[in-house]
Amino acid sequence: MVSVVVPIFNEAEGLNVFHNQIVEILKNLENYTYELIYCDDGSTDNTFETISTWHKNNTKIKYLQLSRNFGKENALSAGIAASRGDAVIMLDGDGQHPVNLIPNFIRSWEDGAKVVVGIRVGNEGEGLFKQIGSKLFYSIFNSLTKQKLIPGSTDYRLIDKVVRNEFLKLTESDRITRGLIDWLGFKRAYIHFHASARVNGTASYGKNKLFKLAANSFVSLTPTPLYLFGYLGVIITGISFILGITVFIEQILLNDPWNWNFTGSAMLGILILFLVGIILSSQGILSLYISHIQSQTRGRPLYIIDHDSSLGIEAKDSDS
Ligand code: UDP
Ligand code: MG
Numbered sequence: 001m002v003s004v005v006v007p008i009f010n011e012a013e014g015l016n017v018f019h020n021q022i023v024e025i026l027k028n029l030e031n032y033t034y035e036l037i038y039c040d041d042g043s044t045d046n047t048f049e050t051i052s053t054w055h056k057n058n059t060k061i062k063y064l065q066l067s068r069n070f071g072k073e074n075a076l077s078a079g080i081a082a083s084r085g086d087a088v089i090m091l092d093g094d095g096q097h098p099v100n101l102i103p104n105f106i107r108s109w110e111d112g113a114k115v116v117v118g119i120r121v122g123n124e125g126e127g128l129f130k131q132i133g134s135k136l137f138y139s140i141f142n143s144l145t146k147q148k149l150i151p152g153s154t155d156y157r158l159i160d161k162v163v164r165n166e167f168l169k170l171t172e173s174d175r176i177t178r179g180l181i182d183w184l185g186f187k188r189a190y191i192h193f194h195a196s197a198r199v200n201g202t203a204s205y206g207k208n209k210l211f212k213l214a215a216n217s218f219v220s221l222t223p224t225p226l227y228l229f230g231y232l233g234v235i236i237t238g239i240s241f242i243l244g245i246t247v248f249i250e251q252i253l254l255n256d257p258w259n260w261n262f263t264g265s266a267m268l269g270i271l272i273l274f275l276v277g278i279i280l281s282s283q284g285i286l287s288l289y290i291s292h293i294q295s296q297t298r299g300r301p302l303y304i305i306d307h308d309s310s311l312g313i314e315a316k317d318s319d320s
Contacts, residue, residue: 001033002026002106003085006093007075008091009041012050014095019054023061023098029103032086037062038093039079076155076177081168089158090177091118097156097193099260104191105158113189114163121192125229126158137214144246153178156193159184172298176217184304226291230284237277244270 004026008015026034038051040063054061064078087109091097097118108116137153155178159167163186170180247270251262294312 001035001085002029003078003082003083003088004034004036004102005039005079005088005090006037006041006131007039007090008047008051008093009069009072010043010045010047011074011093012043012045012047012101015047015050015093016087018093018099022102023058025102026060027097029106032056032106033060035060035083035085037079037082039063039075039082040065042066042315043077072155073177074177076233077175078163079252083164086161087158088161088164091156097154100195101156101191102208108189108191109158109160111189112187114186115158115184115188116158117150117178117188117190118154119150119190119192120152120156121194133214135208137217141217149179149182150190153190155180157181162186166301166304170300170302174216177215179217183300186304199270218236226287227284229280230287233277233280233282233284237274237281240270240273240277245273 006021010017022036022049026036038061040048042065042294048063051063055063062082064082066075066078070078081088087106089105091099091101101118105116105118106233135151138149142148157178159181163181163184166184172180208312242317244267247260247262247267248305250256250258250260251267256262
């Protein structure tokens with residue numbers, strides 16, 4: 001069986017089209033039955049009524065209704081936790097993730113990939129702001145971290161149930177699903193697709209929300225921004241120290257042979273710069289402690305096992 005998880009928030013308008021398309025695809029899968037799990041993230045329109053009607057007519061259509069809007073990432077996690085399939089496919093319910101690629105995802109999985117990632121190439125109907133923003137995000141992020149994100153990689157993904165079980169062990173909040181899945185590793189494959197414009201309505205990820213998501217990714221996946229201030233502090237301390245020594249020797253010890261004419265307040269300026277540098281560097285040291293605490297509290301497992309020869313089979317999976 002394959003599970004399909006769709007987080008959904010106020011999509012009543014376009015959901016019908018999406019639903020008919022996806023059921024058509026899932027019905028015709030050759031070797032698998034399916035379950036389609038809608039995770040209603042506290043919708044305020046009649047999204048939920050629509051979904052529960054579908055469920056009444058077809059028990060393969062399942063739903064979760066969250067008590068309020070928890071955001072897409074959390075809704076997705078809820079859906080993944082509820083899934084029972086041998087593979088779990090996650091995609092958006094706004095029509096931007098083409099459902100006709102589902103068989104391709106499954107084929108890559110059958111060929112041995114444990115994680116299949118949808119890569120978006122181009123995005124019709126997306127503003128310049130979002131495009132530049134995402135370029136900027138990836139280049140900054142990748143230059144700061146060891147964990148590389150592939151530009152255009154989306155949440156349109158398939159994960160094997162082994163990956164799903166490992167994913168569910170991660171308990172951290174403020175999660176970025178794709179960041180966590182990337183962190184888990186496992187053999188992966190990529191599927192490229194053109195994102196179509198939303199069927200209806202506007203993306204509920206507005207500019208503010210996207211900015212928040214980007215900030216969140218930085219904070220939850222890398223402590224590097226903290227270190228940068230520390231480096232800055234070290235540089236400032238170094239420069240002002242050298243400057244201070246030079247001025248001290250030239251003005252006070254040698255009595256200004258080169259006529260620099262440093263005033264008292266200029267020297268005070270150098271002294272203040274030096275102290276600011278020290279404060280910044282000590283913040284950098286503080287950040288080392290914070291990132292240590294951060295990695296402890298996230299409580300991520302120390303490693304993830306894919307194969308284990310002593311079990312003679314692929315990594316144990318706790319379901320079967
Ligand atoms: N979504 C959700 N909770 C939210 C916002 C969005 O479950 O708080 C769902 C939404 O219904 C859609 C998917 O997440 O199925 C992606 O949302 P959206 O299209 O707004 O985001 P974007 O395409 O900009 O990533
Ligand atoms: Mg969308």
